[in-house]
Amino acid sequence: MKYVNGLSRLLVAAIFVVSGLGKIFNFSQMSQMMGGVGFPLPSFFLLGAIVVELGGGLLLLAGYRTQIVATVLAVFLVPTTLIFHAGQSVEILKNLAIMGGLLKFAVEGAGSLSLDSRLQLQQSSRVEFKKVA
Numbered sequence: 001m002k003y004v005n006g007l008s009r010l011l012v013a014a015i016f017v018v019s020g021l022g023k024i025f026n027f028s029q030m031s032q033m034m035g036g037v038g039f040p041l042p043s044f045f046l047l048g049a050i051v052v053e054l055g056g057g058l059l060l061l062a063g064y065r066t067q068i069v070a071t072v073l074a075v076f077l078v079p080t081t082l083i084f085h086a087g088q089s090v091e092i093l094k095n096l097a098i099m100g101g102l103l104k105f106a107v108e109g110a111g112s113l114s115l116d117s118r119l120q121l122q123q124s125s126r127v128e129f130k131k132v133a
Contacts, residue, residue: 005111006063012101013061016073020054037083052076060105063114065121070105077102 023030023046034042052072059069077095085091110116 002112006113008101009060009063009066009105009110009114012098012105013057015098016053016057016060020050020052020057023050023053039083049076049080063110063116064119066110066114066116067106070102074099074102074106 027043027046031042031046034046039045053076056069056073056076059065060073077099081092081095085095115121
């Protein structure tokens, strides 16, 4: 049971790392594709997507600042899904499933086999409300 969170992070992170690397190695084609769908400043936003996907994927894999990284990746998937996968049922469902996994990490953190755990950075998922007099 101890290894499940680490394996889950690996499986979710893999798609972001592979996608980010794919964008690096096919930068021109990806930039043209983004421009073709009417995206403004495609090279600029492509660089941003690479940073989010590759950087976020590697941070998720390591379990560093997992709750923040998982939230950023989940939010990143919303416009990505709406802009680039509209009408592609399988891609939309795939992204929804990934968002579900990311939201679990955003709430529960990375688990024991992570940099967060080692550095004691994991935040509590409980929100405490203080009574105001």
